[in-house]
Amino acid sequence: MSPAKVIAFLLGLASLALLLLFGFVAFAGPIMVAPPPPLDKQSEGCLGLVLFASSLPLVAIPGIAGACLWFFVVRKQEAAANAEAVSGLDREASFQDRLDGLTPRLLAHGGDAAALAPEIPLWTRDLDGPRQNRLLRLLAACGGEGPGEIAPPLPAIAAAGTASPAWGTRALSFGLLGIAAFCTLWGAFVAFANLTSNLGEILDLPGGPKTAAYGSGSCFVIALAAFLGGLALHWLNRREARRHRWLTIAQQGARDVILERGRRRLAGLFQQDDGAATGRIGRAHFLSTLPELDGAGKGSLLAWLHAGGHLAGLALAGADLRGAELVGADLSAVALDGTDLSGAVLTGARLVEARLRGCRLRGADLRGANATGADLRGADLRQARMHRCDLRRADLRGANLEEANLWQALLPDPIAGSGGVPS
Amino acid sequence: MTPASRNLWLEIVAFGLVLISLFLFVVAGYFTAMFMINGLLPNSVPLEIRGVVLGRREALVSALSTSLPGAVLVATAWALRLLLVAEKRCGA
Numbered sequence: 001m002s003p004a005k006v007i008a009f010l011l012g013l014a015s016l017a018l019l020l021l022f023g024f025v026a027f028a029g030p031i032m033v034a035p036p037p038p039l040d041k042q043s044e045g046c047l048g049l050v051l052f053a054s055s056l057p058l059v060a061i062p063g064i065a066g067a068c069l070w071f072f073v074v075r076k077q078e079a080a081a082n083a084e085a086v087s088g089l090d091r092e093a094s095f096q097d098r099l100d101g102l103t104p105r106l107l108a109h110g111g112d113a114a115a116l117a118p119e120i121p122l123w124t125r126d127l128d129g130p131r132q133n134r135l136l137r138l139l140a141a142c143g144g145e146g147p148g149e150i151a152p153p154l155p156a157i158a159a160a161g162t163a164s165p166a167w168g169t170r171a172l173s174f175g176l177l178g179i180a181a182f183c184t185l186w187g188a189f190v191a192f193a194n195l196t197s198n199l200g201e202i203l204d205l206p207g208g209p210k211t212a213a214y215g216s217g218s219c220f221v222i223a224l225a226a227f228l229g230g231l232a233l234h235w236l237n238r239r240e241a242r243r244h245r246w247l248t249i250a251q252q253g254a255r256d257v258i259l260e261r262g263r264r265r266l267a268g269l270f271q272q273d274d275g276a277a278t279g280r281i282g283r284a285h286f287l288s289t290l291p292e293l294d295g296a297g298k299g300s301l302l303a304w305l306h307a308g309g310h311l312a313g314l315a316l317a318g319a320d321l322r323g324a325e326l327v328g329a330d331l332s333a334v335a336l337d338g339t340d341l342s343g344a345v346l347t348g349a350r351l352v353e354a355r356l357r358g359c360r361l362r363g364a365d366l367r368g369a370n371a372t373g374a375d376l377r378g379a380d381l382r383q384a385r386m387h388r389c390d391l392r393r394a395d396l397r398g399a400n401l402e403e404a405n406l407w408q409a410l411l412p413d414p415i416a417g418s419g420g421v422p423s
Numbered sequence: 424m425t426p427a428s429r430n431l432w433l434e435i436v437a438f439g440l441v442l443i444s445l446f447l448f449v450v451a452g453y454f455t456a457m458f459m460i461n462g463l464l465p466n467s468v469p470l471e472i473r474g475v476v477l478g479r480r481e482a483l484v485s486a487l488s489t490s491l492p493g494a495v496l497v498a499t500a501w502a503l504r505l506l507l508v509a510e511k512r513c514g515a
Contacts, residue, residue, distance in 0.1 A: 189491055
């Protein structure tokens, strides 16, 4: 839930609690407690009304602030997220069409994006900000004199409500309902204690029905406010969970379009086999597509490229393969030197003779992976989970294995001279 | 704070709440037992605090005044447990 929603809710809850409290004090107070001299000539009902009316502006301030925040900020954020979710699929499909049109132009110029500079305004026309950046990153990656650098993608502006309700709001909802239950029970207990026993006299408290009503009434007021607040927050949490599921499905649909069209475009490119230009454009497409995919998508694309034998022709140093899901994948002799595989899931993967020199594998899951003969020189394997990983004949010279879990892993034998161990 | 350490602290807090509630129940039981045993003694003298004689109702109220918060603490610990279960289900 976005901070704006939580603040709007808390302001509304404060307003409700103050309304109930001042209402109770205004109408029950004059009956229980004798008003001071200027006001003692008024009837109890008039006095209560005057007190309540004078406290209304104070009570209304947080409520109005919360309502303004909700209607002018939260609803706008939700509308923007909904619009993106509804139209995102069509816009992504038309953007992929544009990339399909751009690729032959790049091929015609031998992969030299600088030659297409006069056409850039045409290609970026009518595109929204993030898609313009994606297209420009693609062109920058093609470069003019060799494989260009992929600029990091701009941080995604997360639309409000795309995150599922955090544990904090769920805990707050439970807490409010718990407070309501406790205050209800305590109010009943206070009434029972004052009406049936004289224990209050021990603490110099006057007993009797008035004390019982005032004491239990104040507890019930708090209970009512907490109960309504807890119910409202519980409803908000469920609404957020439903929205999150719907938005996730919409985003996954867009990612599926990106993956499928990207695969088709790369397949078409590799069929052309135009030498260096094909490799440069293919690399640019691959690297610019990766940030838009989730872990499963990255793993699927990488496995497809490796199975087709296309990875060797692409220089992938610096590729963002964080979180890629490659469970059980056959990546024997794969060339992934210098890539970022932090947090990747490579459980049970086959990495025999894989080239992973200088790779970032921080926090990666390599449990049960077969990495015999793999080149892991200079790899960052900090906090990697490598239980039962087969590293025989692997070259681990210069690798950082700090906090890596190597329980029952088969390590290279330095005495036999096979592989290398980290210094 | 990572989710794992946060969940661990929540479990520790829930366990602490249960321990405190046990203490409150023991206090409630102790004073109730004291009152009942005093009544069973031959020639028992009524318990009195600051001029207020502690009868059955006072004993009931004093027992409820500690056992009720104890029950609330147990309910809070149970709610924390439900929260952890729901969190685990969402994470899974």
